[in-house]
Amino acid sequence: MMKTLIITGASRGIGAATARLAAENGYAVAVNYNRNQAAALSVVEDIHSAGGTAEAICADISTEKGVLHLFSETDRLLQGQLAGLVNNAGILETQMRLEDMDIKRLERIFTANITGQFLCAREAVKRMSTRHGGSGGSIVNVSSLAAKTGAPNEYLDYAASKAALDALTIGLSKEVAAEGIRVNGVRPAFIYTDIHADGGEPGRVDRIKESIPMKRGGTPQEVAEAIVWLLSDKASYTTGSFIDLAGGR
Numbered sequence: 001m002m003k004t005l006i007i008t009g010a011s012r013g014i015g016a017a018t019a020r021l022a023a024e025n026g027y028a029v030a031v032n033y034n035r036n037q038a039a040a041l042s043v044v045e046d047i048h049s050a051g052g053t054a055e056a057i058c059a060d061i062s063t064e065k066g067v068l069h070l071f072s073e074t075d076r077l078l079q080g081q082l083a084g085l086v087n088n089a090g091i092l093e094t095q096m097r098l099e100d101m102d103i104k105r106l107e108r109i110f111t112a113n114i115t116g117q118f119l120c121a122r123e124a125v126k127r128m129s130t131r132h133g134g135s136g137g138s139i140v141n142v143s144s145l146a147a148k149t150g151a152p153n154e155y156l157d158y159a160a161s162k163a164a165l166d167a168l169t170i171g172l173s174k175e176v177a178a179e180g181i182r183v184n185g186v187r188p189a190f191i192y193t194d195i196h197a198d199g200g201e202p203g204r205v206d207r208i209k210e211s212i213p214m215k216r217g218g219t220p221q222e223v224a225e226a227i228v229w230l231l232s233d234k235a236s237y238t239t240g241s242f243i244d245l246a247g248g249r
């Protein structure tokens, strides 16, 4: 039976690269998306063309209803034992200082970047923990280097949400370590994806790259490689750990 893997926000960017690589590594992949169905279907089509197994599942992970739908649809469509979750979906909003942030923005960021990840981790633990009759598994939380820098003048809210995700990684890794589940995080930064356009600066990586020790931005594939390694049995003694993918920053 194939191992089933849920990747939230897999219609583009880091999530899409991780979905393709995980499928190459033998996972049956639930390619979650929120709005961009065409992009998610194109990821699934690429996986099918390469001989892999995947299903696109529309669900807004910032709502409990969406999270429950994502997991029940994965159970129904992919049927194998859930072996992993990549908590990848995340949003940022236009760069601004704290005094200009209104409550609606803070609620959107914290719900999409913290609450949704807690709910997805909860549903994954219910299926994977040996305490609940599961066979164990692996969770990878996609954080950000911003959790350590705080992202001043740009997005303190986003940085704080990623710091919360890091706390989830540390605490949950200990809570479920004896139940066959490993929980780790990656902290990318300066990766060439469309998220920077959402922050109001599509060319952000190129603006910053001279200040990065490696003098370049990263690719979604480079982040996917770390995520798939953490998911795999090759990382079998690694839990509560983080891999920074930030060119030396």
Ligand code: NAP
Pocket (backbone or CB within 6 Å): 008, 009, 010, 011, 012, 013, 014, 015, 032, 033, 034, 035, 036, 037, 059, 060, 061, 062, 088, 089, 090, 091, 112, 142, 143, 144, 145, 187, 188, 189, 190, 191, 192, 193, 194, 195, 196, 198
């Ligand atoms: P991206 O290109 O903007 O892709 C975001 C993905 O998340 C899309 O597939 C989007 O789906 C999905 N998504 C957003 N809100 C969702 C929701 N409520 N429910 C379900 N799916 C949702 O982003 P990315 O750059 O690949 O980033 C992926 C992760 O890496 C994020 O957590 C981000 O914070 C983190 N990260 C990225 C960078 C970077 O430099 N790119 C750096 C540090 C951390 P739809 O388009 O279908 O709505």
